[in-house]
Amino acid sequence: MTGPTIGHLRVDGATLRYEVRGNGPLLLLIPGGTGGAAAFDGVADALAADHTVASYDPRGLSRSPLDDPGExxxxxxxxDDAYRLLELLSPGAPALVAACSSGAIAGLHLLTTRPERVERLVAHEPPVVEVLPDAAEHRALLARVQDTFRREGLMPAAAVFAAGLRRPGDDPADVPAATPQPELSAEAAARVRRTMGDMPYFLGQIVPSFMAYVPDLDRLQEVSGRLVLAGGTDSRGELPYRPAAFLAERLGTSFVHFPGGHTGLSTHPAEFGELLAQVLRSGERSVVSR
Structure with a gap:
């Protein structure tokens, strides 16, 4: 299959880099973290068999620069950036949207404010921790992360953040050691460099803002028929999983378990993409035990 078509969209305060593959109804993929459009490389080509697949680097990541980096x-x-892409690529017609992590938070806001533009949203582990009964604990975590970032720098702050995401009682020593990886291609190495280069922006500007976001639950209830909440089979009890499960319970909707954990899109791309295609195709919301 030929590579994606690359485009750039000027939005308020930034220039978005986006990729388009395939033909058919539009499927907009909203990434989380620092992965950008490349986070969907393992699933985009397969999804493009039935859809026009658009993925993009959110504003502020290295390939979608901000006019003011400190904004x-x-x-x-x-x-609103996601909405502008929908307007560009699917003018006047509702589109399918799939989003992960912090991108899924943007997806929830898109659904509640522009529901006429979203046919269905699959939101995988949006960490909207403010909906949880113990939200105060997570506010304290975010304050510790930012304080550590200011005093000690990126890597110590990232370690505090990662520890706060684990399920209660997990011992960091129980995490399997990383297996040796083959030498990276030039493209993969460039992706790793972008990911690491974007970490200060993500941890310093995205995490505190996005994890303080409070979704409009009444509005979400009204549009819940277009919402598919999802989590990883391996991330039950972890912090990013809990708000998605809580919202599914609160809204009375079902909950789809995708393979892997919070980053199952990267660790299990074939299985993740296959289930995503099934959910998009049929709207199936198979309930797996919570």
Whole structure:
């Protein structure tokens, strides 16, 4: 299959880099973290068999630069960026949207503010921790992360953040040691460099803003028929999983378990993409035990 078509969209305060593959109804993929459009490389080609698949680097990542690198980030602005892409690529017609992690938070806001543009949203582990009964604990975690970032730098802050995401009682020593990886291709190595280069922006500007976001639960209830909440089979009890499961319970909707954990899109791309295609195709919302 030929590579994607690359485009650039000028939005308020930034220039978005996006990729388009395939033909058919539009499927917009919203990445989380620092992965950008490349986070969907393992699934995009297969999904493009039935859809026009668009993925992009959210504003502020290295390939979608901000006019002002220090500009505070807001979920509302990121959701508006997604809306602008929908307007460009699927004018006047509702589109399918799949989003992960912080991208799924932007997806939730897009759904509640522009429901006429979203046929269905699959939201995988949006860490909207403010909906949880113990939200105060997570606010304290975010404060510790930012304080550590200011005092000690990126890697110590990232370690505090990672520890706060684990399920209660997990011992970091129980995490399997990384297996040796083959030498990376030039393209993969460039992706790793971008990911690491974007970490200060993500941890310093995206995490505190996005994880403080409070979704409009009444509005989500109204549009819940277009929402598929999802989590990883391996991330039950972890912090990013819990808000998705909580929202599914609160809204009375079902909950789809995808293979892997929070990063199952990267660790199990074939299985993840196959289930995503099934959910998009049929709207199936198979309930797996919570």
């Amino acid at each position: 505070p980030q807001r979920v509302e602005q990121h959701a």
